[in-house]
Amino acid sequence: MKLHLLRYFAVLAEELHFGRAAERLAITQPPLSSGIKALEDGLGVKLFERTSKQVALTPAGHAYLTEVRVVLDRVARAGETARAVAAGQRGRLDIGFTGSMVYRDMPAIVRAFSERAPGIEVNLREMSSGEQLEALLHRQLHAGFINTSVVPDRLRSLPLAEDHFVCCLPEDHAMAAAPAVDLRALEAETFVMFSRDVAPANHDNVIALFHRAGIHPHTRHATRQWLTVVALVALRMGVALVPASMAQAVVKGVRFVPIAHLHHPTVGVLAWHADAAVPALQVFLEVAATAVGSARQEGAAR
Numbered sequence: 001m002k003l004h005l006l007r008y009f010a011v012l013a014e015e016l017h018f019g020r021a022a023e024r025l026a027i028t029q030p031p032l033s034s035g036i037k038a039l040e041d042g043l044g045v046k047l048f049e050r051t052s053k054q055v056a057l058t059p060a061g062h063a064y065l066t067e068v069r070v071v072l073d074r075v076a077r078a079g080e081t082a083r084a085v086a087a088g089q090r091g092r093l094d095i096g097f098t099g100s101m102v103y104r105d106m107p108a109i110v111r112a113f114s115e116r117a118p119g120i121e122v123n124l125r126e127m128s129s130g131e132q133l134e135a136l137l138h139r140q141l142h143a144g145f146i147n148t149s150v151v152p153d154r155l156r157s158l159p160l161a162e163d164h165f166v167c168c169l170p171e172d173h174a175m176a177a178a179p180a181v182d183l184r185a186l187e188a189e190t191f192v193m194f195s196r197d198v199a200p201a202n203h204d205n206v207i208a209l210f211h212r213a214g215i216h217p218h219t220r221h222a223t224r225q226w227l228t229v230v231a232l233v234a235l236r237m238g239v240a241l242v243p244a245s246m247a248q249a250v251v252k253g254v255r256f257v258p259i260a261h262l263h264h265p266t267v268g269v270l271a272w273h274a275d276a277a278v279p280a281l282q283v284f285l286e287v288a289a290t291a292v293g294s295a296r297q298e299g300a301a302r
Helices: 003-015 019-025 029-043 059-086 098-102 106-116 127-138 198-214 227-234 244-250 277-299
Strands: 048-049 054-055 091-098 120-126 143-146 155-159 161-171 192-194 218-222 240-243 256-257 269-273
Touching: 003 019, 003 143, 048 127, 048 269, 054 059, 091 098, 091 127, 091 277, 098 106, 098 244, 106 120, 106 127, 106 277, 120 277, 127 143, 127 198, 127 269, 143 277, 155 277, 161 198, 161 227, 161 244, 192 198, 192 227, 192 240, 218 227, 227 240, 227 244, 227 256, 240 244, 240 269, 244 256, 269 277
Parallel strands: 091 120, 091 143, 192 218
Antiparallel strands: 048 054, 143 269, 155 269, 161 240, 161 256
Protein backbone atom coordinates (compact mmCIF):
# COMPACT_ATOMS: atom_id res chain seq x y z
CA MET A 1 0.00 0.00 0.00
CA LYS A 2 1.48 3.35 -1.01
CA LEU A 3 1.34 5.99 1.68
CA HIS A 4 0.31 8.78 -0.67
CA LEU A 5 -2.88 6.88 -1.50
CA LEU A 6 -3.82 6.88 2.17
CA ARG A 7 -3.34 10.65 2.26
CA TYR A 8 -5.50 11.01 -0.86
CA PHE A 9 -8.22 8.96 0.83
CA ALA A 10 -8.07 10.87 4.15
CA VAL A 11 -8.27 14.29 2.50
CA LEU A 12 -11.12 13.25 0.19
CA ALA A 13 -12.96 11.73 3.17
CA GLU A 14 -12.73 15.09 4.93
CA GLU A 15 -13.66 17.26 1.93
CA LEU A 16 -16.09 14.88 0.20
CA HIS A 17 -15.37 16.87 -2.96
CA PHE A 18 -12.74 15.91 -5.55
CA GLY A 19 -11.97 19.48 -6.55
CA ARG A 20 -11.36 20.75 -3.02
CA ALA A 21 -9.44 17.61 -2.07
CA ALA A 22 -7.17 17.92 -5.13
CA GLU A 23 -6.53 21.56 -4.27
CA ARG A 24 -5.51 20.66 -0.70
CA LEU A 25 -3.23 17.93 -2.01
CA ALA A 26 -1.73 20.29 -4.63
CA ILE A 27 -2.56 17.88 -7.45
CA THR A 28 -5.12 17.75 -10.26
CA GLN A 29 -8.31 15.73 -10.10
CA PRO A 30 -7.33 12.90 -12.52
CA PRO A 31 -4.47 11.52 -10.37
CA LEU A 32 -6.70 11.83 -7.29
CA SER A 33 -9.48 9.87 -8.97
CA SER A 34 -7.10 7.20 -10.27
CA GLY A 35 -5.42 6.98 -6.87
CA ILE A 36 -8.72 6.39 -5.06
CA LYS A 37 -9.68 3.77 -7.62
CA ALA A 38 -6.34 2.00 -7.21
CA LEU A 39 -6.84 2.03 -3.44
CA GLU A 40 -10.32 0.56 -3.72
CA ASP A 41 -9.14 -2.07 -6.21
CA GLY A 42 -6.29 -3.05 -3.91
CA LEU A 43 -8.61 -3.39 -0.93
CA GLY A 44 -11.37 -5.04 -2.91
CA VAL A 45 -13.99 -2.76 -1.30
CA LYS A 46 -15.81 0.42 -2.26
CA LEU A 47 -14.83 3.36 -0.05
CA PHE A 48 -16.94 6.13 -1.62
CA GLU A 49 -20.37 6.46 -3.18
CA ARG A 50 -20.05 8.84 -6.12
CA THR A 51 -22.80 10.64 -7.98
CA SER A 52 -22.75 13.68 -10.21
CA LYS A 53 -23.85 15.78 -7.24
CA GLN A 54 -22.07 14.35 -4.21
CA VAL A 55 -19.37 12.11 -2.76
CA ALA A 56 -20.09 10.10 0.40
CA LEU A 57 -18.23 7.52 2.44
CA THR A 58 -19.53 3.98 2.45
CA PRO A 59 -19.72 2.11 5.79
CA ALA A 60 -16.45 0.42 4.80
CA GLY A 61 -15.00 3.87 4.07
CA HIS A 62 -15.97 5.17 7.53
CA ALA A 63 -14.29 2.19 9.19
CA TYR A 64 -11.22 2.51 6.98
CA LEU A 65 -10.88 6.24 7.74
CA THR A 66 -10.52 5.55 11.46
CA GLU A 67 -7.60 3.20 10.86
CA VAL A 68 -5.98 5.39 8.20
CA ARG A 69 -5.90 8.36 10.56
CA VAL A 70 -4.04 6.22 13.10
CA VAL A 71 -1.52 5.14 10.46
CA LEU A 72 -0.92 8.68 9.18
CA ASP A 73 -0.56 9.99 12.72
CA ARG A 74 2.02 7.33 13.53
CA VAL A 75 3.92 8.05 10.34
CA ALA A 76 3.98 11.76 11.22
CA ARG A 77 5.17 11.01 14.75
CA ALA A 78 7.83 8.65 13.40
CA GLY A 79 9.18 11.45 11.25
CA GLU A 80 9.17 13.87 14.17
CA THR A 81 11.02 11.34 16.29
CA ALA A 82 13.65 10.73 13.61
CA ARG A 83 14.24 14.47 13.19
CA ALA A 84 14.41 15.00 16.96
CA VAL A 85 16.95 12.19 17.39
CA ALA A 86 19.03 13.53 14.50
CA ALA A 87 18.98 16.96 16.18
CA GLY A 88 20.02 15.50 19.54
CA GLN A 89 16.68 16.28 21.19
CA ARG A 90 15.34 12.73 21.64
CA GLY A 91 16.87 9.41 22.61
CA ARG A 92 18.85 7.98 25.51
CA LEU A 93 22.34 8.42 26.92
CA ASP A 94 24.11 5.98 29.23
CA ILE A 95 26.49 8.00 31.40
CA GLY A 96 28.95 6.49 33.87
CA PHE A 97 30.26 8.19 36.99
CA THR A 98 32.39 7.49 40.02
CA GLY A 99 30.88 8.11 43.45
CA SER A 100 32.91 11.26 44.12
CA MET A 101 31.61 12.90 40.93
CA VAL A 102 28.29 13.40 42.71
CA TYR A 103 30.08 16.20 44.58
CA ARG A 104 31.78 17.70 41.53
CA ASP A 105 30.65 18.80 38.05
CA MET A 106 28.41 15.88 37.17
CA PRO A 107 25.08 16.94 38.78
CA ALA A 108 25.21 20.47 37.35
CA ILE A 109 26.03 19.16 33.87
CA VAL A 110 23.22 16.58 33.92
CA ARG A 111 20.70 19.17 35.18
CA ALA A 112 21.72 21.70 32.51
CA PHE A 113 21.49 19.03 29.82
CA SER A 114 18.03 17.93 30.99
CA GLU A 115 16.84 21.53 30.75
CA ARG A 116 18.24 21.92 27.23
CA ALA A 117 17.14 18.50 25.93
CA PRO A 118 14.21 17.28 28.06
CA GLY A 119 13.41 14.59 25.48
CA ILE A 120 16.69 12.75 26.16
CA GLU A 121 16.60 10.07 28.83
CA VAL A 122 19.85 10.12 30.83
CA ASN A 123 20.68 6.80 32.47
CA LEU A 124 23.37 7.25 35.16
CA ARG A 125 25.49 4.22 36.12
CA GLU A 126 27.90 4.30 39.06
CA MET A 127 31.10 2.48 38.10
CA SER A 128 34.77 2.61 39.01
CA SER A 129 37.13 4.54 36.74
CA GLY A 130 38.59 1.31 35.34
CA GLU A 131 35.16 -0.16 34.66
CA GLN A 132 34.10 3.00 32.85
CA LEU A 133 37.17 3.04 30.62
CA GLU A 134 36.49 -0.56 29.59
CA ALA A 135 32.82 0.20 28.97
CA LEU A 136 33.66 3.26 26.87
CA LEU A 137 36.16 1.34 24.76
CA HIS A 138 33.52 -1.34 24.11
CA ARG A 139 30.83 1.32 23.45
CA GLN A 140 28.75 0.19 26.41
CA LEU A 141 28.62 3.78 27.70
CA HIS A 142 28.17 7.00 25.77
CA ALA A 143 30.31 9.01 28.22
CA GLY A 144 31.76 8.76 31.71
CA PHE A 145 32.84 11.02 34.56
CA ILE A 146 36.17 9.47 35.53
CA ASN A 147 38.90 10.09 38.10
CA THR A 148 41.85 10.21 35.74
CA SER A 149 43.83 12.68 33.65
CA VAL A 150 44.90 10.35 30.82
CA VAL A 151 42.56 8.24 28.70
CA PRO A 152 43.33 5.58 26.05
CA ASP A 153 44.00 6.77 22.49
CA ARG A 154 40.56 5.73 21.25
CA LEU A 155 38.86 7.99 23.78
CA ARG A 156 38.55 11.76 24.03
CA SER A 157 38.17 13.76 27.23
CA LEU A 158 37.17 17.10 28.70
CA PRO A 159 39.00 18.11 31.93
CA LEU A 160 36.57 18.93 34.70
CA ALA A 161 36.74 21.98 36.94
CA GLU A 162 39.65 21.74 39.37
CA ASP A 163 39.29 20.22 42.81
CA HIS A 164 42.15 19.80 45.30
CA PHE A 165 43.18 17.60 48.19
CA VAL A 166 42.62 18.38 51.86
CA CYS A 167 43.21 16.46 55.08
CA CYS A 168 40.22 14.57 56.43
CA LEU A 169 40.56 14.18 60.20
CA PRO A 170 38.32 12.85 62.98
CA GLU A 171 36.54 15.81 64.58
CA ASP A 172 38.32 15.23 67.91
CA HIS A 173 41.78 15.03 66.32
CA ALA A 174 44.35 17.40 67.82
CA MET A 175 44.72 19.22 64.49
CA ALA A 176 41.05 19.21 63.45
CA ALA A 177 40.59 22.89 64.33
CA ALA A 178 43.87 24.08 62.78
CA PRO A 179 43.69 26.52 59.85
CA ALA A 180 46.03 24.21 57.89
CA VAL A 181 47.96 20.99 58.49
CA ASP A 182 51.56 20.24 57.58
CA LEU A 183 51.58 16.66 56.30
CA ARG A 184 54.88 16.05 58.05
CA ALA A 185 53.04 16.40 61.35
CA LEU A 186 50.85 13.43 60.36
CA GLU A 187 53.64 11.04 59.38
CA ALA A 188 53.02 8.85 62.43
CA GLU A 189 49.31 8.55 61.66
CA THR A 190 47.60 5.66 59.89
CA PHE A 191 46.17 6.79 56.53
CA VAL A 192 43.05 5.34 54.97
CA MET A 193 43.81 4.92 51.26
CA PHE A 194 41.92 4.59 48.00
CA SER A 195 42.45 1.20 46.35
CA ARG A 196 44.84 1.54 43.39
CA ASP A 197 43.17 -1.19 41.30
CA VAL A 198 39.88 0.75 41.32
CA ALA A 199 41.27 4.16 40.32
CA PRO A 200 45.06 4.31 39.93
CA ALA A 201 45.02 8.09 39.48
CA ASN A 202 43.35 8.66 42.88
CA HIS A 203 45.84 6.41 44.65
CA ASP A 204 48.87 7.79 42.84
CA ASN A 205 47.88 11.40 43.52
CA VAL A 206 47.79 10.76 47.25
CA ILE A 207 51.15 9.00 47.11
CA ALA A 208 52.54 11.97 45.14
CA LEU A 209 51.47 14.30 47.95
CA PHE A 210 53.27 12.12 50.50
CA HIS A 211 56.42 12.21 48.36
CA ARG A 212 56.24 15.99 47.98
CA ALA A 213 55.95 16.30 51.76
CA GLY A 214 58.88 13.93 52.20
CA ILE A 215 57.02 11.40 54.34
CA HIS A 216 56.29 7.67 54.16
CA PRO A 217 53.24 7.13 56.38
CA HIS A 218 51.57 3.83 57.26
CA THR A 219 48.54 3.16 55.04
CA ARG A 220 45.72 0.61 55.26
CA HIS A 221 42.01 0.04 54.65
CA ALA A 222 42.07 0.27 50.83
CA THR A 223 38.59 1.42 49.75
CA ARG A 224 36.69 1.73 46.47
CA GLN A 225 35.01 5.11 47.07
CA TRP A 226 36.03 8.44 48.57
CA LEU A 227 32.87 8.46 50.66
CA THR A 228 33.98 5.20 52.28
CA VAL A 229 37.35 6.80 53.06
CA VAL A 230 35.59 9.68 54.83
CA ALA A 231 33.28 7.29 56.70
CA LEU A 232 36.26 5.29 58.00
CA VAL A 233 37.91 8.49 59.21
CA ALA A 234 34.67 9.36 61.03
CA LEU A 235 34.95 5.95 62.75
CA ARG A 236 38.49 6.91 63.86
CA MET A 237 40.08 4.21 61.70
CA GLY A 238 42.73 6.69 60.55
CA VAL A 239 43.17 9.99 58.69
CA ALA A 240 43.08 10.59 54.95
CA LEU A 241 43.74 12.91 52.05
CA VAL A 242 40.55 13.43 50.05
CA PRO A 243 39.16 15.84 47.45
CA ALA A 244 37.87 19.07 49.03
CA SER A 245 34.53 18.51 47.29
CA MET A 246 33.86 15.57 49.64
CA ALA A 247 32.95 18.12 52.32
CA GLN A 248 29.62 18.40 50.48
CA ALA A 249 28.78 14.88 51.66
CA VAL A 250 28.30 16.32 55.18
CA VAL A 251 29.56 13.25 57.03
CA LYS A 252 29.33 13.68 60.79
CA GLY A 253 32.46 13.21 62.87
CA VAL A 254 35.09 14.59 60.47
CA ARG A 255 36.80 17.88 59.68
CA PHE A 256 38.34 18.90 56.36
CA VAL A 257 41.53 20.90 56.84
CA PRO A 258 43.67 22.54 54.12
CA ILE A 259 47.16 21.14 53.54
CA ALA A 260 49.85 23.68 54.41
CA HIS A 261 52.38 24.60 51.69
CA LEU A 262 51.02 22.06 49.21
CA HIS A 263 48.32 22.49 46.55
CA HIS A 264 47.64 19.42 44.47
CA PRO A 265 44.61 19.21 42.15
CA THR A 266 42.51 16.08 41.98
CA VAL A 267 42.09 14.71 38.48
CA GLY A 268 38.78 14.26 36.73
CA VAL A 269 37.53 14.15 33.14
CA LEU A 270 34.41 13.57 31.13
CA ALA A 271 35.44 10.90 28.60
CA TRP A 272 33.81 9.49 25.46
CA HIS A 273 34.73 7.35 22.47
CA ALA A 274 36.52 9.23 19.70
CA ASP A 275 34.25 7.71 17.04
CA ALA A 276 30.98 8.41 18.83
CA ALA A 277 28.46 9.89 16.40
CA VAL A 278 25.34 10.11 18.58
CA PRO A 279 23.73 13.55 18.14
CA ALA A 280 22.47 13.59 21.74
CA LEU A 281 26.02 13.00 22.97
CA GLN A 282 27.27 16.00 21.03
CA VAL A 283 24.66 18.17 22.75
CA PHE A 284 25.70 16.68 26.12
CA LEU A 285 29.35 17.53 25.44
CA GLU A 286 28.44 21.10 24.47
CA VAL A 287 26.50 21.54 27.71
CA ALA A 288 29.38 20.01 29.69
CA ALA A 289 31.97 22.32 28.12
CA THR A 290 29.84 25.37 28.95
CA ALA A 291 29.23 24.22 32.54
CA VAL A 292 32.91 23.45 33.17
CA GLY A 293 33.93 26.80 31.73
CA SER A 294 31.48 28.60 34.03
CA ALA A 295 32.73 26.65 37.05
CA ARG A 296 36.33 27.59 36.28
CA GLN A 297 35.42 31.25 35.97
CA GLU A 298 33.60 31.15 39.31
CA GLY A 299 36.60 29.44 40.91
CA ALA A 300 39.00 32.04 39.53
CA ALA A 301 36.79 34.85 40.83
CA ARG A 302 36.87 33.57 44.42
